[in-house]
Amino acid sequence: MALDARIPSGPLDQKWDRCRSELKLVNPANKRKYTVICVGTGLAGASASASLAELGYNVLTFCLQDSPRRAHSIAAQGGINAAKNYANDGDSIFRLFYDTVKGGDYRSREGNVFRLAQLSVNIIDHCAAQGVPFARDYGGTLVTRSFGGAQVSRTFYARGQTGQQLLLGAYSAMMRQVHEGRVKLFPRREMLDIVLVDGRARGIIVRNLITGQLESYSADAVVLATGGYSNVFYLSTNAMSSNASAIWRAHKRGAYFANPCFTQIHPTCIPVSGHCQSKLTLMSESLRNDGRVWVPKDPADKREPSQIPEDKRCYYLEEKYPSFGNLVPRDVASRNAKEQCDAGRGVGGSGFAVYLDFRDAIARNGVENIEDNYGNLFQMYERITAEDPYNVPMRIYPAPHYTMGGLWVDYHLMSAVPGLFVLGEANFSDHGANRLGASALMQGLADGYFVIPYTVGGYFAGNEFGKVDTSLSAFKGAAAEAEEKTSRLLAINGKRTVADFHRELGMLMWDYCGMSRDEAGLRLALRKIPEIREEFWKNVTVAGAPGEFNQNLERAGRVADFLELAELMVRDALHRKESCGGHFRVESQTEEGEALRDDENYSYAAAWEYTGVDSEPVPHKETLQFENIKLAQRSYK
Amino acid sequence: MNFVLMVWRQRNAKSKGRFVPHLVTDISADTSFMEMLDVVNEGLILEGEEPIAFDNDCREGICGTCCMVINGRAHGSQHGTTVCQLHMRAFRENDVITIEPIRAKAFPVVKDLVVDRSAFDKVIAAGGYISVDTGSAPDANAVPIPKDDADLAMDAAACIGCGACVATCKNASPMLFLSAKLAHLSLLPQGKAEWRTRVLNMVREMDKLGFGACTNERECEIQCPKEVKVHNIGRMNRQFLLASLLERIR
Ligand SMILES: Cc1cc2nc3c(=O)[nH]c(=O)nc-3n(C[C@H](O)[C@H](O)[C@H](O)COP(=O)(O)OP(=O)(O)OC[C@H]3O[C@@H](n4cnc5c(N)ncnc54)[C@H](O)[C@@H]3O)c2cc1C
Ligand code: FES
Numbered sequence: 001m002a003l004d005a006r007i008p009s010g011p012l013d014q015k016w017d018r019c020r021s022e023l024k025l026v027n028p029a030n031k032r033k034y035t036v037i038c039v040g041t042g043l044a045g046a047s048a049s050a051s052l053a054e055l056g057y058n059v060l061t062f063c064l065q066d067s068p069r070r071a072h073s074i075a076a077q078g079g080i081n082a083a084k085n086y087a088n089d090g091d092s093i094f095r096l097f098y099d100t101v102k103g104g105d106y107r108s109r110e111g112n113v114f115r116l117a118q119l120s121v122n123i124i125d126h127c128a129a130q131g132v133p134f135a136r137d138y139g140g141t142l143v144t145r146s147f148g149g150a151q152v153s154r155t156f157y158a159r160g161q162t163g164q165q166l167l168l169g170a171y172s173a174m175m176r177q178v179h180e181g182r183v184k185l186f187p188r189r190e191m192l193d194i195v196l197v198d199g200r201a202r203g204i205i206v207r208n209l210i211t212g213q214l215e216s217y218s219a220d221a222v223v224l225a226t227g228g229y230s231n232v233f234y235l236s237t238n239a240m241s242s243n244a245s246a247i248w249r250a251h252k253r254g255a256y257f258a259n260p261c262f263t264q265i266h267p268t269c270i271p272v273s274g275h276c277q278s279k280l281t282l283m284s285e286s287l288r289n290d291g292r293v294w295v296p297k298d299p300a301d302k303r304e305p306s307q308i309p310e311d312k313r314c315y316y317l318e319e320k321y322p323s324f325g326n327l328v329p330r331d332v333a334s335r336n337a338k339e340q341c342d343a344g345r346g347v348g349g350s351g352f353a354v355y356l357d358f359r360d361a362i363a364r365n366g367v368e369n370i371e372d373n374y375g376n377l378f379q380m381y382e383r384i385t386a387e388d389p390y391n392v393p394m395r396i397y398p399a400p401h402y403t404m405g406g407l408w409v410d411y412h413l414m415s416a417v418p419g420l421f422v423l424g425e426a427n428f429s430d431h432g433a434n435r436l437g438a439s440a441l442m443q444g445l446a447d448g449y450f451v452i453p454y455t456v457g458g459y460f461a462g463n464e465f466g467k468v469d470t471s472l473s474a475f476k477g478a479a480a481e482a483e484e485k486t487s488r489l490l491a492i493n494g495k496r497t498v499a500d501f502h503r504e505l506g507m508l509m510w511d512y513c514g515m516s517r518d519e520a521g522l523r524l525a526l527r528k529i530p531e532i533r534e535e536f537w538k539n540v541t542v543a544g545a546p547g548e549f550n551q552n553l554e555r556a557g558r559v560a561d562f563l564e565l566a567e568l569m570v571r572d573a574l575h576r577k578e579s580c581g582g583h584f585r586v587e588s589q590t591e592e593g594e595a596l597r598d599d600e601n602y603s604y605a606a607a608w609e610y611t612g613v614d615s616e617p618v619p620h621k622e623t624l625q626f627e628n629i630k631l632a633q634r635s636y637k
Numbered sequence: 638m639n640f641v642l643m644v645w646r647q648r649n650a651k652s653k654g655r656f657v658p659h660l661v662t663d664i665s666a667d668t669s670f671m672e673m674l675d676v677v678n679e680g681l682i683l684e685g686e687e688p689i690a691f692d693n694d695c696r697e698g699i700c701g702t703c704c705m706v707i708n709g710r711a712h713g714s715q716h717g718t719t720v721c722q723l724h725m726r727a728f729r730e731n732d733v734i735t736i737e738p739i740r741a742k743a744f745p746v747v748k749d750l751v752v753d754r755s756a757f758d759k760v761i762a763a764g765g766y767i768s769v770d771t772g773s774a775p776d777a778n779a780v781p782i783p784k785d786d787a788d789l790a791m792d793a794a795a796c797i798g799c800g801a802c803v804a805t806c807k808n809a810s811p812m813l814f815l816s817a818k819l820a821h822l823s824l825l826p827q828g829k830a831e832w833r834t835r836v837l838n839m840v841r842e843m844d845k846l847g848f849g850a851c852t853n854e855r856e857c858e859i860q861c862p863k864e865v866k867v868h869n870i871g872r873m874n875r876q877f878l879l880a881s882l883l884e885r886i887r
Contacts, residue, residue, distance in 0.1 A: 051771040066692065067758050069798055070700040086778065122772075129774035131767045131825050133791040140781025159791060164699055168794065172766035179762040187755065210747055239694040274665050276672040281697045380697065383722040386667075449771045497682050499675070543682045548649065549748040552678075552688055 003256075003607060003622045006410040007111040012628050013093075016115040019411065023458030031056030034460050037204055037219040039191045039246055041068030043163070043441055044424025045225030046170035047448025053177035055453055060217055061174065062189045062206060064241050069171045072227055072239040073444065076163020077284035077377065079147055079155035080441040082120035087144055091152040093117045098629060099150055100439060103329055104404070104432020105581035105597060106631050107259070107605070109624060111411055112429045116439075119446040124156055126449060130169040134158050148285050148437020149329040149636070155438045160284055160376040166441055170448070189215070190554060191246045192482040194222055194253050194420060195474050201420035202468045205478045207486075209554065212547040214479050216470035221419045221456055224250060225448065228403035228425035230263065232562045232569065233514070234506020236400035237269060237282040243558040244565050247407050247426050255415040256607035256620060258408035258428035260565065261573035264435055264582045265515050266401035267333035270384055270394075271353040280399040281384055283356070284377055285437045288326045288333070290361035290370065291394065293317050295354050299344035305355055305393050316340055324636040331434045331582045331595070332636060334398035338515050339593075341397070348395045357393035398515060402440060404431040404582065405572070408607040408622070412455035413447060416607070418463075421456065423447035428605065433581025486546050489556045494539030498556045501536045505529070505559070505566055513570050518586040522574040529570065530614070533563040568608055568617060575619065578602045590633070599631050638664055638730050642677065644689055645737040650745050650753075656735065659689070666726040670713070671696055671703065673725055690749035696721040698862065701797030704804060705750045706737045711801035711860045719799065719862040739800050741809035743847045754800050756846045757814065763842035764835040765818045767828050786824050793820035795863045802857035802865075808849030813857040815839055816873035817865045823876065833880040840877055 008015040008022070026034065034057050038049045041063040049061045063071060083096040096117040101108055128134060128142070134156050135143050147155035158165035177183040188209040195203040195216070203218040229244035230236035251257045268283045294313045301308060316336060318325040328336075337354050340346060347353050362370055367390065371378070378389045385395070406428040413421050413429070424444040431439065508528055512521035536559070544550040579588040579595035580602070588596045604621040611617055640661040647654025659677050668676070671693050678688035693703040698719040705720055707713035712720050715727050728734060736750060744752040782790075794817070802813035819836055822828035828835075844850075851870055858867040 047771075054770045065694060065700070065702060066754055067701075067798065069758070069761075070694055070702050072695065072700070074700050074797075075695045075697060084777070122774075124777045125774040126769070126771060128777035128780070129767065129769045129827055131790075131822050131828050133787050133794050133821065133825070134777075136782055136784045136787040138784050140783050140787075141778045158794075161699070161795065164797075165791075165794060172761060173769075173771075175758065175762040176766045176768060178758075179764075185758070187758075210753075239700065240696060241694050273667050276665070276668050276676055278669075278672050278675055279696050379717075380722070383698070383718060384669075384724070386724070386726065453771070495683075497679050499679060541682060541685075543686070543688055549690060549751065551690055552682060 003408070003620050004410065005109065005622055006412055007109065008411070012110060012114050015111050016118060020454055023454055024461035026457045026461045028056060032058060034058065035060065035219040036221050036223060036456060037217055038062070038223045038225065039204065040071065040225035040227065040424070040426070041171065041174070042071035042073035042225060042227055042424060043167055043170055043444035044448045045071070045223070046167065046174045047445050048223055048225060048423055048452045049183050050170060050173035050177055051449050051453045052456065053180070053182035055457070056182070059177070059183045060186065060219060061183055062186045062191060064188065064190055064209070066187055068174065068185065068187060069168060071167060072242050073167045073441070074164045075239065076441055077160045077282065078286045079145065079157035079162045079438045080123070080166065081147070081154050081438040082124045082156060082442065083117050083154060084121055084124060086142060087153040089152045091154050095152065096120060096154065100430070100436055101432065101629055102634060103149065103436035104434050105595065105634055106432065106599070106603070106626065107262070107580050107624065108430055108432030110626060110628055115451070116430050116443055116446050119450045120442050122450060123442060123445045127166060127169050130173060132158060132165045132169045145286060145289060147289070149324060149327050150436070160374065163441060166445065170445070191226070192249065193478045194250050195478050196253055196417065197468050197472060197474050200418045203470065203475060205475070205482050207482070210549050212545070212550060214482055216475045216479055218468045218470050218475070220465050221421060221459060223421045223423060223452065224407070224426050225423040226426045228406070229565060230400040230403055232506070232566050233400040233509050234502050235272065235277060235280050237266060237280050240279060243561070245558050245561045247422070248561040248565050250407060250415065250417065250420060252610050254417045255420055256408040256609055257405070257568060258605050258607040259405040259572065260569045260608065261513065261576065261583055262404035262433050262581065263400060264330060264402040264404060265334045265398045267330055267337055267398050268356060268396045269399035270381065271348055271350060271397040281380065282399070282401060283381060283394065283396060285330070287356060287374060287377060290373070291326065291356040291358050292360060293326050293354055293356055295340045295345040295347060305357070314345070321636045328636045329434060329436065331584070334515055335584060337398055353395040353397045355393040356396045358389060359393070362390065400514070402435055404428065404433060404435055408605070412458065413451055414455065414459065419459065421452060423452060433583055485557070486553065489540070489542050489553065489560070490546060492538065492540050492542065494541050496539050496541065498540055498542060498552060498559050501532065501540060502559045502562065505532055505563060508532070509566055509569070513573050516584045516586055517573050519574070522570050525570045526567065526574065529563065529567045536560065536563055564613060571617065572606055572608065575606065576602055594634070638666055638725055638728070640728065640731065641733045643733060643735040644749070646689070646749050647746050649748055654746065664725060666724070668725050669696070669721065670723040670725065671721050690751050692751045693721055698722045699797060701799035704739055704799035704801050706739060706804055708735055711739065711804035712862050717862060717864050739804035741803045743809065744800060744803060756848070757798050757800065757811070759846060760811065760815060760839055760842050761818065764838035765822070767822060768831060780826050782825060790821045790824040793817040793824070793865060793869055796865050797863055799862065801860050801862060803848065805856045805860040806849065807854060808852060810849045810851045811843060812851040812870050812873070813861060813865055813867065815843055816869035819873050819876065820869040832876060833883060836873065836876045836880050837884065
């Protein structure tokens, strides 16, 4: 199948208007005759459920947690971008667009990103109207901060809990529709498969996590908003339940997986402290606005940080990148931290950490100011490490955090499977090879509140829909396959736990498909992953029974999928011989050690088609057209 | 460090539960409580036994999934901390640690330490929102909000919906949860239009779901991991009274 991204022609700033005005409309009286399944209740899924229901569609909404309010969007700390230009500092829709494309190292679509920048403005208006308690000035107006490498102040925030507040806004809008009877909520359900009828997505199979029973649901369209797959690395900043299973299983049914190797390693996380470690905690990037990153100049200098005088400290980001300093984009900050630690200058017990120091900011602005801005982050740090960051510099190290890759979607957010839409972190669309800070929340909400309500309508109005119910053989067949997989997992009765396999896979991915990648390492990983997978299916032990609440079984299914996805990530990383954004191929760097793109050969999105577990996937290329931005070597000097 | 855990084990909602001892040996003081439970579970799985079912997700104190009762206190005894932020250094060598689920009629046990808190979602569905359709909002700066109000609203909105207030209260009352949502919305000008129906509908829904009422024990405030304050309950009671009166007059 040729990839048609359906990006409207015409000037950049008119594409979205054009798309909207050309989409056919569903008669308001007919909307209630259509049912949409929405999997996921993070920012993307909850906002989509709410706005689709407001329009009058029937929405069936599913999530893993006991309450939709607990989706991992809740954990986002720092903020959300919008081109409001309230700060009067030269921001504009074009500038936000430009920064996002450049930040993504020119591997995203101009059309999508421009739409995102346009919609950012509406998001803030809508969230404020919903009662999201954004930070405000004494005059009562909204305040912003500069964030994640931006030179303008365009990031809106609610203390250190922006994701929580935005999610609670979307959740409550959705609960209002639950009350109206237009959204039916199915918590503690895990999607195991999508069901295609006549080549279109028409339903899903889920496992009821409380009873263990499989359930089938039919609809006219399916929306996946199931988040990112950083947990393929075992240790990441994602929640324990974050997984790739929903999108991976859709991939196996025909949805293409785009740029799977584009993953983001966040520079400011609390370092690993022991072998029982189950996840890593992010310290918001906003801390880099006031904290200064440094390591001792001399690797042998093991003094307490407070004992190390100014001239024996190396503020490597400020020295190397004078104009952006500590605010360079994430991929640059992460790689530099690794470089310092690899050179032996790392601090802390493991040597895999650098300092993030607030001494100067506290002296300049006072403790109250710092507490006001970062109080809950400092408290979180203190809870975990038992150290007080007001007095001792934080220790931080990069950790897997966000996945730019995901299911391929066109401008309408529809995947290669007709009727299957993908929103939020689960799709690949807007961030190219590296996501800028505060732009995932923006994308999730733009997709859910402002894009999908239009494009789903266009899909309904432009197609004929026969009646489908779950007694069809397509549903029965998919359910039987899901059941068979569960029984197989439970029957293995081997000697190693699910977590043990997950840890092994994660370490391999971190070493060879993490912050920097080279041909030899990737080839090694490509050999190893099928071996681990084979052992998994022979030697894993999964506790309990299928027909009951069984967390170990849930995890086993997710790890089984990670073991397949990991291989695709490595293949993608191997085939992309250039460096770009978060994908750093050691073989392709500038003299100064920065990522060196190869625009002539790799200016495309790689969308992989599934052909079987042990057979090679087929890459499809969507060439990226840059009509409004001149491609340049990113420089943050 | 070494500990004895006395863990509530209960197969499902219908079966009877009991405390079962589990030994924890040789664990680092810097291990988190959840990771300590992971280690116990890994051992159980390898021995062919059922691992302990416990709810958790973000493991950084924000999703509210992990509430359980440790030594009789929701989220344990460390102030302003969720279970997932608790570390074993907060306990003493050879401590006997009892771990049980939240006990409340409105939150039935699913398995072991896992309970069903969907009653909270029902309370929110009854009115915990500002009714505004997507696309109809004015410019975000069109309605200025005094910083103090915005800050107070944010303090209340910080609630993570974990259920610690219900677990702690002898009446299993969710008033801290409920009043926090009401305070958050009614402190903002955008939320004022609906304040009367909101408070009436949410309180009535709460009564219907089998939660108890508040008798001013104030224990919820002490146990709340996000330090939500009981003055919100006072505000809610005043609002409820006034709204009920107004309802009768009309
Ligand atoms: C610690 C942290 C901090 C962050 N800070 C920021 C920030 O400051 N600014 C910013 O812009 N971005 C930030 N991000 C990124 C951003 O939060 C996420 O990318 C975004 O919230 C993802 O939203 P989502 O709706 O796509 O998915 P999620 O919020 O992850 O939701 C996924 C949903 O899918 C459901 N689900 C998953 N699998 C299944 C399945 N198989 N069956 C059924 N349901 C399923 C889950 O239950 C959940 O409801 C941060 C991320 C992390 C991890
Ligand atoms: S697991 Fe999220 S608050 Fe504890």
